[in-house]
Amino acid sequence: MDVELAVADRSETSQTTFRRSWSRSTRSRQVFIITGGLIVAVFLVAAIAPGLLTSHNPNALYVGPPSAGPSAQHLLGTDELGRDFYARVVYGARPSLLMSVIIVAIGAALGTVVGVTAGLFGGWLDEVLMRIVDLFLSLPGFVLALALAAALGRGERSVVIALSVVWWPGYARLFRGMVLGMKHRLHVESARALGAGHFRIARKHMLPFMWGQLNARVTQDLGYALVNVAGLSFVGLGAQPPASEWGSLLQSGLQYVATAWWLTLFPGLAITLWTVGIAMLGDGLSGFIRGEREAGERD
Amino acid sequence: MLRYAFQRLIWAIFLMWLVTLFTFILLHLIPGNPAVILAGLGAKKAQVRALEVQLGLNKPLTVQYFQYLAGLVELHLGRSAVTGDQVTTDLVNYLPATIELVVISFVIYVALAVGLGAWSARREGRVTEIAVRVSAIVGSGMPVFWVGAVLQLVFFARLGWLPQGGQLAITASAPPKITGMILVDSALDGQWSTFLQAVQHLVLPVATIVLAMLAVGLRSTRASVLQELRRPYVRTAEAKGVRGLRLTVVHIMKNALNPVISTLSLQFGYLLGWVALVETVFNWPGIGLYLYNSIQNLDYAPILSITVLISGVFIVVNLITDLVYPLLNPRLRDRQG
């Protein structure tokens, strides 16, 4: 009898596991994934192929009456130079998101190297590296990034470099923690498994757990990175006109708060929506990733 | 305990030193003669020459660093091209407004985050939980300068209830300067109409800061209190007849605040960074606005000095937080020895 049951289990393919995971996840998780996913998808399209979302040229001057409110022809109105604002915002996705993604990528890459090294080797190397990490974490990141970006000169490159420098220590800590956790679990698991092989244990238990942690961190960071990038653009560093990065759009729209409210509302809304959307996606996805569920995820 | 305090102090000093090293490196990263940079555009040749000597530009880098450090300590921070004054003078002028804004905002924020967080934790219910979770996601996604802009839009542009910015109306005259903080000075001088006006002007910037940070602090407090509520000592207290406010404040908060304090101090760090953005939105005459103007004009002397200043404040606040921990948690006191 038991043998039959065992055979039945093994015949499940990976296709059905997805469907099973989906139906097992709660209603709120599903809502989060769908909403978050949709938002992120739209934003990604805006960044990669903005032409798909608008036919207007974001830099074409006076395509409509200047400082006109939202209308049928101009969904988000026009700015003080008559440019279609919706196009400005859509085309602004690329610099905004590109910078954020690169920053998180560099931060994660650097952080991985440092963190994994520290975790694997331990000893004095670990001590030294972690001291350095602590150092960065004990200083006000945004302010230092601001100074660095200013010193490097205006432009996207400076912002990316400056924020990456500030971003990597967080990942170093995270990866070191994961490596240490893995080392510990490896000992525990192999004591139990007795010959199942370290590699298989690592694959079955550690990797899902790592993905879980990474998922939570990266989705959150992609949002935070954008907020910081926009902040630096807001003060004049970062992408320069006519690029319509959202932070700088907001800054130039500020003087028209009383007369052209759409110029300040929509760029900020875009930033918020991205952050919320990706956070929702991450939150929802965490239910799928077994590692996080093992770690005691409760909805 | 004393040894712990000493360790923390050494660490703080070390961090401060690193910051000066950082700004020194930046100074040399910026294209151009450091003396010219610090002297500001439009400086006279003599001033530049003097700075060159002070910075020791013809000497090896390490010596230069020490001279730079000496300059910092003596507050020779250079001249601002924008204002034409010594950076030191500018900082003194701009600082009070920022202190006013930061202190008031942070105090209100802490009171609200802790109060609301604890209250929402005592209230059970799925609705509260979802509301908190959603507001945390949304709250931390809204950039602070956008919150400010939206508030300005609604309460100034649309409703006309509150002023657009500045500390006082353009036509108003400031009270005699004692602390430099208009709110305090007008109160000290008995100029109550000015005081009221100052309050009016404070509302939006303070609200901006509080709203931008509230979601995180609230969630942190709520989570911490919820966790404490599950602990056995709470039942012991209830078994004695302790209830309500006393239970929350005397028994739970002392334990619940520990993790919350580290979140709060982290947020204070963010606040120090964001104050530039908020001051820009509301044209608030503080360090942040000074920084913003300096960046617009690539006026480096103030930028570097403000970096050192804000970092310094951040380091000091963290030090204080580190020292406060053992006070709240008796177990730590003994462990530190």
Add this chain to the structure above:
Amino acid sequence: MTGTNADCRPVLEVEDLRTAIGGKDSRRLPVNGVSFTVSAGETVAVVGESGSGKTMTALSVMGLLPKGVAQVVGGRVAVSGRVISGLSDREMQSVRGVDIAYMPQDPVSSLNPALTIGLQVTEPILVHRKGTRQQAEKGALDLLGKVGIPDPRRAMHAYPHQLSGGMRQRVLLAMCLIGQPSVLIADEPTTAVDVTTQEQIIDLLASIQTESHLAILLITHDLGVVARIASTVLVMYAGRVVEHGSAEQVFSEPMHPYTRGLLQSVDFDSVTPRTRLFALDGAPPQLGDLPTGCSFSPRCQYAEPVCRKTVPELAATTGTGLSACHVAARGELPPWTSTQDLRSGT
């Protein structure tokens, strides 16, 4: 042996108490029709394995069930004649600590780590406004000394983590007694401490009881403690009382198969006469799937067909106590021979 000072006034009356987990209509009843009384100067012990419902009974009496998880759904509780079972939380709070006190299980985590001992011990007096701070502090000092804390003055200013487990248990005792309650519910007072301290705590309880005619409801799974101090014993299983009688009777002639099983499982080879109850075959059933009929029947060596059909009620037996067993009710339980009388141990 104590418990004989009992005068006949019942101070704690519990009648048909029922508590449900997971909603009013749930069929999971960790406390399922429990009744007993405790008189002044009497010690009533409630014994059983973990999960039998002992602590839940105590919490139900105190009104301290975790909200949203469990609630009292039937029965009546009265302290010194006053009914407390229907009271609101607010009203209960004026009863707890002064009329009836609860001494929790784990001394290590039951004290607030951030508050001094002094504050925690004086609290019942201050919260219930039974005295000034000075009076409370003096009372606390006296009590701390009485429960055997060396240097009470220093203890008052100490924090819980600075005291050993045994000291903390005593602090808990002082904290319970300071309000001068008429009933003390002691939940596993000897589990978390070492043997010497166990003896001392029991002696303390006994002497305090003699002095102030305190009614004690003792919850424990340690039969040795029961033998030393209790006059009446209730044996609980799966939420019900299965045997209820005087300590003498329960130990010399247990009238329920479960009780017999417990007594037999006592480890007579252990060094100390204080022993634990375990090692019965099988395990107590989950509340969600109680067997039909007698809950103990699957593990019972005397089980008969009727046992699997009808739930036995507490009924008189050939002894002086009550037993919830069909076989015992018919007088067909074989006579009991034990190899050691626990009560004759020290």
